[in-house]
Amino acid sequence: MAERLLIRVMKGGNHAKIVTLNGKKITKMPTSLENLTGLRSLDFQNNQIFKVCPQLSTLTQLIFLNLGNNFLEEVPEEIKYITSLKKLHLFGNRISKFPPGVCDGLQNLILLNLNNNKLTWLPEEVGRLRSLTYLSLNCNQLTSIPRQLCFLKNLSELYLNYNQLSRIPEDIKYLKKLQRLSLARNNIEFLPEEFCDLKKLRILDVAGNIIQIFPSGFQDLKLQEFYCEENPLFRKEPIIADQQEDLWNLLEITARFIMNQLEEKNSFIMHAIEEYPDIKNKISKGKRCVICGKFFLTTWLECVQFVSPSETWKISKNLKLIPLRVLLCSQKCFSERGPNIFGIA
Template sequence: MSERLLLTALKGGNNTKIITLNGKKMKKMPSALEKLPGLRTLDLQNNLICNVCPELSTLTQLTLLNLGNNQLEEVPEEMKHLTSLKKLHLFGNRIHRFATGVCGGLQELILLNLNYNLLKSLPEEIGRLKNLTYLSINHNQLTMIPTELCSLVHLSALHLNYNQLTCIPEEIKLLQNLRQLFLVRNNIEFLPEGLCHLKKLRILDIAGNVIQIFPAGFQNLKLREFYCEGNPLFLMRPITARQPKDIWTLREIAARFVLCQLEENNDLIVNAIESYPETKDKLSKAKKCALCSKPFLSEWLECVQFVPPSKNWKISRNLHLIPLRILLCSYHCFDQRGPKVFGIVPE
């Protein structure tokens, strides 16, 4: 039947640029596609196709392929030959894997739609889709985002709604062209500090996660829309708790002294530290007190600071104050805090 349908569609002759066989109950792709090397658009959505035909790899001028709502179980290897493909729709299938090497040939791809599939993970080679600007993987079973995805420097829109993500990699800061990030209905507990470096981000939707607090600097994002309903955000409801004394280890006291000397460019310390690479590496992970700006290594007090959202943001109705995570170096600084800074009591 697929061959007959294709012949009917070929009334325009072998120079046909567009083939649409939508909802024809086709169980396989027509092998006669190899007679159409100049085909630009192939729409086979809403059929019963389980596998692509080998002849698909001859369509090297194809720019749009729609196989949405079929019965594919993988992103097939044959697609690596579609070197001109710009838009690929594979939504509504049963896809749970990528064939090895398939991403290597899709260097011109700018849009990939994998919504409503069964993906539990993405391959590392997803990072080879260098021209991708739009990626949508809503309603799958993803548990993590590979750091390789964060090498897609042209990515403008990333949709990961309704998955099983628990965290976002710090490397997301590399997506400097990202304008839209959708993470609705996952299991995300924390947003990374790297998110605060996305200068072009305009829409962020994290509704329905388990986020309580945002990283410092979050309030400086140039968002136009921000939605966070359904998260157990910290509320400004202070309780009284006993305040212990500051007790630092000798290691921490020494580390703070050395860190201060390094900030002051003490030549003796600067030169000496070069002979201890492991120590230098540990000191490079030091933090700064949000109040006094002095460096510290490991002993710190986690606090929440409540700040109003930007007036330029279109926000969730229930968001009046943004809880930001800040670190203080000591209870001495904690005593000097402002009226909207509170310590977080461990559970």
């Protein structure tokens, strides 16, 4: 049947640019596709295809390929030879894996839609899709995302709704062009501090997770839309941390001295630290106290500060205050905190 339908397309010659065989109950892709060497768009959506034909790899001018709502069980290996491909739709299949090397030839791909499949993991090679601007992985079974995905420097839209993610990698800070991020209905407990480096982010959806508190720089994001309903956010109530005497070990005392001297541009310390890369790496993980502004390393009090969302944000209904995680360096600073900062028991 598919061959007959394709023959009709080819009656006018082998120069067809667009082929649409949508919803024709096709079970097998026609091998005569290899005759359509100038094909630019191919749509086999809503059929019953289990496997693509090898001839697909000969369509070296193809830009758009839609194999959505079929019975594929893996990303077709043949597509790695279609180096011209820019938009690939594989939604609504049974895909659970990527064959090795399948991303190698897709250097021009800008859109990848893998919604509604059975993916439990993504290969590290997804980081090779250098031109990708739109990636949608809604309704899969992902428990994590590889850090390599965070190096897709052109990515502007990322959709990961309805998965099983528990955390977001700190390397997300490298998605410098990310404008829209959807993480709704996962198992995410917190967003990393590095999340606040997403200066281009405009739309964020984290509804239906288990987030209680957001990172301290969150209010500085230039969001336009923010959705966080159905999360167990901290409420503005007097929750007081246990009062403990400050006892710092020698490492903490030394680290605080070095970090605060570096902040004051002490030339001797700045020069000396270059000779000790291990120490330099350790103090690079230091935190700044929200009360006194000084640096500390491993000893702190975790508190929550409540801030009002920006008036320019479109937000979830009934969101009045956003709980932010702030760190204090000592009990002394805790006793000097303002009325809007609470300890976390």
